[in-house]
Structure formats: C-alpha cells, structure tokens
Amino acid sequence: MRDVERIIEGIDTLRPIAYVGDKVMKIVSNPDCSFAELADVIKYDQAMTANLLRICNSTYFGLRKKIASIKQAVAYLGIERVACLLMMGNSADNLKNAQEGYDLNEGELWRYSVSSALIAQDLAEKKHLSNIPLLFTAALLKDIGKVILNTYVQESFLDIIKTVQNRGLTFIEAEKEVIGIDHAELGAKVAERWNFSPAMVNIIRNHHNPDKAPSDDLSIPIVYLADCICMIMGIGVGSDGLAYRYYQDVVDRLHFSEIDLQKTIANFREKLRAVEELVDVSRGDW
Amino acid sequence: MMDLVVGVGDMKVSSDPGTVLATYSLSSCIGVAVYDPIVKVGGLLHYMLPESSLDGVKAKKNPCMFGDTGIPLLFKEAYKFGAKKGRLKVIVVGGAQILDQKGFFNIGKRNYTLLRKMFWKNNVMIDFEDVGGNVNRTMKLEIESGQAWLKVSSGGGLKKI
Numbered sequence: 001m002r003d004v005e006r007i008i009e010g011i012d013t014l015r016p017i018a019y020v021g022d023k024v025m026k027i028v029s030n031p032d033c034s035f036a037e038l039a040d041v042i043k044y045d046q047a048m049t050a051n052l053l054r055i056c057n058s059t060y061f062g063l064r065k066k067i068a069s070i071k072q073a074v075a076y077l078g079i080e081r082v083a084c085l086l087m088m089g090n091s092a093d094n095l096k097n098a099q100e101g102y103d104l105n106e107g108e109l110w111r112y113s114v115s116s117a118l119i120a121q122d123l124a125e126k127k128h129l130s131n132i133p134l135l136f137t138a139a140l141l142k143d144i145g146k147v148i149l150n151t152y153v154q155e156s157f158l159d160i161i162k163t164v165q166n167r168g169l170t171f172i173e174a175e176k177e178v179i180g181i182d183h184a185e186l187g188a189k190v191a192e193r194w195n196f197s198p199a200m201v202n203i204i205r206n207h208h209n210p211d212k213a214p215s216d217d218l219s220i221p222i223v224y225l226a227d228c229i230c231m232i233m234g235i236g237v238g239s240d241g242l243a244y245r246y247y248q249d250v251v252d253r254l255h256f257s258e259i260d261l262q263k264t265i266a267n268f269r270e271k272l273r274a275v276e277e278l279v280d281v282s283r284g285d286w
Numbered sequence: 287m288m289d290l291v292v293g294v295g296d297m298k299v300s301s302d303p304g305t306v307l308a309t310y311s312l313s314s315c316i317g318v319a320v321y322d323p324i325v326k327v328g329g330l331l332h333y334m335l336p337e338s339s340l341d342g343v344k345a346k347k348n349p350c351m352f353g354d355t356g357i358p359l360l361f362k363e364a365y366k367f368g369a370k371k372g373r374l375k376v377i378v379v380g381g382a383q384i385l386d387q388k389g390f391f392n393i394g395k396r397n398y399t400l401l402r403k404m405f406w407k408n409n410v411m412i413d414f415e416d417v418g419g420n421v422n423r424t425m426k427l428e429i430e431s432g433q434a435w436l437k438v439s440s441g442g443g444l445k446k447i
Binding site: 103157158161164165168170228231232233234235237238239240241242243244245246247248251258259261262263265266269270272 | 312315347351383387388389393439
C-alpha cells in the first residue's frame with residue numbers, strides 16, 4: 001500500500017483548467033446564459049480563441065462556412081456545443097501524453113477521452129437531458145486520475161493484474177487494493193481541486209460504479225455507457241483491458257436496446273475519420 | 287519490414303514479402319487472419335459487429351464492419367491473389383467482453399458465434415484462436431513467412447503464435 005496522500009499531491013503536476021472550466025460550467029448551467037458571457041471568458045486569450053475556432057472548423061461538424069469568431073461559432077453550433085468545445089480545447093494538455101502504466105501510447109488517452117465525450121453527448125441529446133456540457137466534460141475528464149496513477153500502476157502492474165485474474169476483481173478494484181486509491185477516486189479529487197460542481201465530481205467518481213447513482217439520475221449511466229461502448233470498440237483500452245463490471249440494469253434504465261448499441265457502434269465507425277481529425281486538431285497537432 | 291495497419295472495420299490482403307499486416311485494439315471486435323504458405327499471400331480482417339442486416343447501406347459502403355459480409359470478402363480477396371481455400375491457415379483473435387456482460391449486449395460473444403457458424407457451414411477449420419476473456423489484443427501477420435504474433439493486454443508483449 002502506498003502513501004495515498006503523496007499520490008494525491010500529484011494533482012499539482014497537472015495543468016489546471018480550474019478558472020476556465022469553472023467559469024464555463026457556471027455560465028452554461030444558467031438557462032438564461034448568453035454568448036456574451038461565454039465570449040467574455042476567453043476574449044483576452046488569443047490562443048484559446050484560436051484553438052476553439054480550429055476545433056469548430058474541423059470536418060466533424062460539417063459546417064459549410066468557415067467560422068471566424070466565437071459569435072459565429074455560437075450561432076452555428078449553439079452555446080452548449082461551444083462550451084463543450086472550449087472544455088475540449090483546454091483539456092488536451094493533460095491527457096495527450098503516453099500513459100505507460102496503462103499501456104496507452106501518446107495520444108491514445110486523448111483519443112479515448114474525446115470519443116467517449118462525443119458518444120456521451122450523443123446519448124444525452126437523444127435522451128433530451130439538460131446540461132449537456134456538464135456531461136460532456138465529465139466524460140472527457142473522467143480518466144484524468146489515470147494520468148497521476150500511471151507511474152504507480154506501472155510499478156505495481158503484476159500485483160494488480162494478478163489480483164484481477166486470480167480473484168475476479170475489476171481493474172479499478174485492484175488499483176484500490178494494491179495502491180490504496182483508484183483512478184476514478186483520484187479523478188474526483190482533481191475535479192474537487194479545480195472547483196468543479198459536486199455533480200461533476202460525482203460522475204467522475206462513479207463512472208465505473210453507476211449502480212451507486214440515484215435511480216432518477218441518468219448522467220452517471222450515460223457517461224458509464226459511453227465508456228462501455230468505447231471499451232467494446234477497443235478505444236482507449238490498454239493494460240486494464242475490459243476488466244470492468246457491466247451493469248445491465250443501469251443500461252436498461254436508459255431504455256437502450258441491443259440494436260441501439262449496435263447502431264451507435266456502426267454510426268461511430270462511419271464518423272471515424274472525422275473523429276480522428278477532431279482528435280488531432282484538438283490535441284494541437286495542426 | 288513495414289507494418290500495414292488494418293483499422294477498425296477494415297481489411298487488407300497482401301502478397302508483398304516486405305509487409306507485416308497489423309491490427310490493434312481488438313476488444314469485442316474480431317481479427318481474422320488467413321495465410322496461404324504456397325503462394326505466400328496473407329489477409330487480415332478487423333470486424334466490429336456480427337450481422338450486416340443492422341444497416342444495409344452501411345454494410346454496402348463498408349462491408350468489413352460486419353462479420354457476415356467481411357469474412358467472405360477476406361477469403362475472396364485472398365483467392366484473387368492466388369490463395370486456395372484448402373491451404374489457408376486461419377487465425378481468430380478477439381471477441382472479448384466486459385465482466386458480467388450477458389445476453390445480446392455481449393457483442394464479443396455474438397461476433398465469435400457468427401464466425402463459428404459461418405466457418406462450420408463453409409468447412410473452414412481454425413488453426414489457432416485466442417478469443418474471449420476481458421483482455422485487449424493486438425495481432426500481426428508477416429507475409430513473407432506467415433509468422434503470426436499476438437499481444438494480450440494482461441502482459442507479456444508480442445508473442446509468436
């Protein structure tokens with residue numbers, strides 16, 4: 001067992017997105033929010049604006065007109081989507097590197113984070129959920145704990161994998177048992193440190209334990225299901241494999257059928273090239 | 287030698303001795319490799335879903351996304367390169383599942399069941415398989431030698447099959 005407090009101190013090595021993240025989330029959680037308020041957050045940050053416009057102009061969004069200002073971006077994509085993309089533009093630095101402990105090459109965790117957030121957004125839109133940016137951001141950042149836990153997983157990998165194989169524990173349960181803390185809990189601590197809302201902290205903490213979500217809450221099940229779909233497709237799957245638990249009753253809560261699952265996978269494959277471009281553009285490889 | 291990457295829902299067939307066919311991140315998807323040692327032709331398919339009846343338009347556009355359209359295409363493409371069915375070595379990898387994944391949601395198992403049915407109907411024998419479980423797999427096939435390699439996420443790196 002490691003010194004958990006020391007592991008948690010690793011949060012300070014991340015590039016904080018607290019200020020922007022907190023502001024953006026607060027603005028879009030207000031139903032009367034305006035584009036002016038959102039524009040205010042980034043108007044003095046040219047790099048952030050340029051990054052946002054580059055993302056908006058990626059083929060994924062299929063806009064015929066080139067977006068040249070945040071006002072235009074909001075007009076074409078809507079304020080909620082722009083908020084999501086702002087969060088995307090600010091998260092790549094923390095998630096784009098290789099995570100050797102999880103056997104993820106450079107860019108793989110980022111590719112997974114974006115894919116999972118896009119799928120969660122799609123599911124949430126179909127369910128007409130409110131506050132999609134919250135869900136999107138939670139899905140995007142939910143594995144940020146892996147970035148800190150990575151070195152510890154690398155050192156203790158044999159013990160973790162033995163615990164998974166011999167005792168039928170999930171990878172995350174094995175992380176907790178061998179290291180003393182798991183990547184979801186650590187991710188929740190990052191979200192707390194960055195002053196994200198309790199709802200966001202809760203989704204990140206329970207993204208592998210959706211059975212802990214209250215029965216009327218669909219946000220944790222949606223982020224969980226998006227993660228499962230990525231796992232099934234092999235996106236972002238590293239040394240942890242698919243050693244996580246599947247909760248059919250949680251998926252049933254979303255009235256998500258087998259055909260829905262297969263269609264989601266087929267649709268995602270069809271968009272794959274555009275997704276890959278979005279992943280690269282948002283990562284800063286232009 | 288050059289790795290020629292076979293993407294998700296894609297297929298490659300080659301007779302170039304300098305090529306290694308490779309496919310990564312086979313979770314619930316299935317990788318099927320075929321190799322004819324006489325003409326030194328190899329093919330690799332990475333399909334995601336069992337049946338094309340899900341979406342005829344998508345299946346037409348991208349038959350390698352589905353097992354029932356991708357598998358016949360892999361064999362036919364290898365025949366075009368001079369491969370003969372009776373000589374083909376067949377390797378099947380993938381079809382993993384999340385823990386406790388049951389019924390219709392178990393895409394890995396459904397992908398594998400479909401393959402077994404198709405092979406049974408068409409008299410195709412599997413020479414090597416590594417399927418199921420909760421692991422992620424990578425697979426490679428050297429065209430010059432027919433040597434195949436497998437990496438399983440639970441550890442150990444690439445190993446000869």
